[in-house]
Amino acid sequence: MARKKVQLQWIMNDTARRTTYKKRMKGLMKKVKELSILCGIEACAIVHSPYDPQPEVWPPPMETVRMIREFKCRPENDQSKKRLNQENYMRQRVAKAKDQLEKQQKKNRRIEMENLMYQCQAGEKGLQDMSIKDSSDLMWSIDDQLKAVGQKMEYFHHQAPQPGGAAAQAAVPVAQKTPLEVALESLENQMLMDVAPRGPDSLVTVGYPGSQDMMHPGPHGHYEDPSFWGPPFFT
Amino acid sequence: MARKKVQLQWIMNDTARRTTYKKRMKGLMKKVKELSILCGIEACAIVHSPYDPQPEVWPPPMETVRMIREFKCRPENDQSKKRLNQENYMRQRVAKAKDQLEKQQKKNRRIEMENLMYQCQAGEKGLQDMSIKDSSDLMWSIDDQLKAVGQKMEYFHHQAPQPGGAAAQAAVPVAQKTPLEVALESLENQMLMDVAPRGPDSLVTVGYPGSQDMMHPGPHGHYEDPSFWGPPFFT
DNA sequence: ATTTCTATATTTAGTTC
DNA sequence: TGAACTAAATATAGAAA
Numbered sequence: 494m495a496r497k498k499v500q501l502q503w504i505m506n507d508t509a510r511r512t513t514y515k516k517r518m519k520g521l522m523k524k525v526k527e528l529s530i531l532c533g534i535e536a537c538a539i540v541h542s543p544y545d546p547q548p549e550v551w552p553p554p555m556e557t558v559r560m561i562r563e564f565k566c567r568p569e570n571d572q573s574k575k576r577l578n579q580e581n582y583m584r585q586r587v588a589k590a591k592d593q594l595e596k597q598q599k600k601n602r603r604i605e606m607e608n609l610m611y612q613c614q615a616g617e618k619g620l621q622d623m624s625i626k627d628s629s630d631l632m633w634s635i636d637d638q639l640k641a642v643g644q645k646m647e648y649f650h651h652q653a654p655q656p657g658g659a660a661a662q663a664a665v666p667v668a669q670k671t672p673l674e675v676a677l678e679s680l681e682n683q684m685l686m687d688v689a690p691r692g693p694d695s696l697v698t699v700g701y702p703g704s705q706d707m708m709h710p711g712p713h714g715h716y717e718d719p720s721f722w723g724p725p726f727f728t
Numbered sequence: 729m730a731r732k733k734v735q736l737q738w739i740m741n742d743t744a745r746r747t748t749y750k751k752r753m754k755g756l757m758k759k760v761k762e763l764s765i766l767c768g769i770e771a772c773a774i775v776h777s778p779y780d781p782q783p784e785v786w787p788p789p790m791e792t793v794r795m796i797r798e799f800k801c802r803p804e805n806d807q808s809k810k811r812l813n814q815e816n817y818m819r820q821r822v823a824k825a826k827d828q829l830e831k832q833q834k835k836n837r838r839i840e841m842e843n844l845m846y847q848c849q850a851g852e853k854g855l856q857d858m859s860i861k862d863s864s865d866l867m868w869s870i871d872d873q874l875k876a877v878g879q880k881m882e883y884f885h886h887q888a889p890q891p892g893g894a895a896a897q898a899a900v901p902v903a904q905k906t907p908l909e910v911a912l913e914s915l916e917n918q919m920l921m922d923v924a925p926r927g928p929d930s931l932v933t934v935g936y937p938g939s940q941d942m943m944h945p946g947p948h949g950h951y952e953d954p955s956f957w958g959p960p961f962f963t
Numbered sequence: 964a965t966t967t968c969t970a971t972a973t974t975t976a977g978t979t980c
Numbered sequence: 981t982g983a984a985c986t987a988a989a990t991a992t993a994g995a996a997a
């Protein structure tokens with residue numbers, strides 16, 4: 494970004510969105526290409542959008558189709574079957590989240606110690622502030638996904654129906670628990686929703702009770718919301 | 729990059745390559761996620777590598793599989809059938825290349841005019857230098873793909889067999905033609921190779937006669953070389 | 964190997980033409 | 981719409997812990 498830190502949320506302004514799309518699409522494809530070449534590996538990207546009649550891909554179609562074929566065959570192999578399975582995927586996420594949180598907390602402790610050593614006059618208040626703040630990275634990555642959905646819904650309904658929207662509903666209880674509890678709970682909710690039986694096109698609405706009627710089909714009419722499934726720990 | 733401008737070529741040093749992979753993979757996935765959210769579109773990326781037992785994907789597997797299904801269904805639609813067809817894809821590339829080259833040349837002319845106006849003492853020599861230099865961007869994007877293949881092959885053969893390697897063979901005649909000829913010729917070669925009938929796993933060797941015996945199966949043993957199919961005009 | 968820390972390289976938001 | 985510019989935000993190579 495430049496000249497302004499852009500929030501990770503759907504861009505309302507139509508022309509700005511289109512411009513950003515054009516720029517970032519180009520940038521993304523370049524990155525995919527660089528990764529493949531620099532590391533000598535297979536990488537592909539597919540992007541559908543209303544701005545291009547055809548999906549944009551890298552590498553060129555035939556190769557992309559081949560990569561995809563291999564990807565889809567993976568479930569046949571014992572090991573990869575695991576990851577393609579949504580339940581296991583989410584379990585892995587939870588495990589990683591716990592790991593990351595532990596590391597974060599160790600780090601927090603170290604920082605706290607250092608602070609104590611350098612400024613012995615600091616009371617317990619300082620410590621408490623920090624333990625909350627330092628886990629916020631973890632929370633944010635989960636929370637911003639929820640917000641992205643909420644904001645978009647609000648826009649399409651001109652802030653009419655729900656005062657506050659689904660995002661607020663999800664975010665409020667969050668603030669009353671410890672970061673650890675919040676993070677794991679969010680993940681575990683995702684996991685449960687994920688494993689729960691459901692019909693097609695109901696992924697999001699299952700997760701956000703009360704918001705079914707607010708959902709719109711998205712720009713393409715066939716994809717709920719990409720932000721919802723975002724991996725919280727790539728951020 | 730930082731502290732050093734990295735050339736777009738396979739990284740020989742094993743640890744550096746792995747490190748770069750880890751960093752860039754993370755960055756790439758973040759970019760895909762941002763693009764989807766900011767623009768409210770579908771985007772996915774799949775990366776296979778020896779560094780991870782499973783392919784890395786965004787968004788999570790189920791969604792990725794769904795996107796892929798749609799992508800593969802596209803050929804059924806008249807319009808998208810065109811783009812999935814490799815021949816047409818390459819024709820489009822050639823057309824775009826011509827376009828881009830024309831634009832570049834127009835720009836060159838403008839710059840030349842400006843230069844002339846500001847420094848009338850500049851002789852014809854200056855003009856000629858410029859017309860060659862200014863088209864080099866176009867050439868580079870094609871040429872670096874060839875280099876990437878050549879360099880990698882050389883490495884695996886410890887510069888033994890071919891003195892100079894395939895890259896040199898491909899690059900040398902290039903320097904004797906005009907940028908326009910070079911650019912279009914490269915593209916048209918790609919196109920022809922592409923359309924020519926061939927067995928599986930012979931994509932690259934068809935294009936580089938004399939180098940079949942130098943090809944190694946690549947890190948995965950099932951993918952010739954991602955750099956070969958790179959879109960020359962994303963750079 | 965992983966994490967952290969910079970200094971630079973690269974990307975891109977906003978603006979202008 | 982699109983190309984060009986510019987400043988700010990990010991990404992990341994390389995070093996060091």
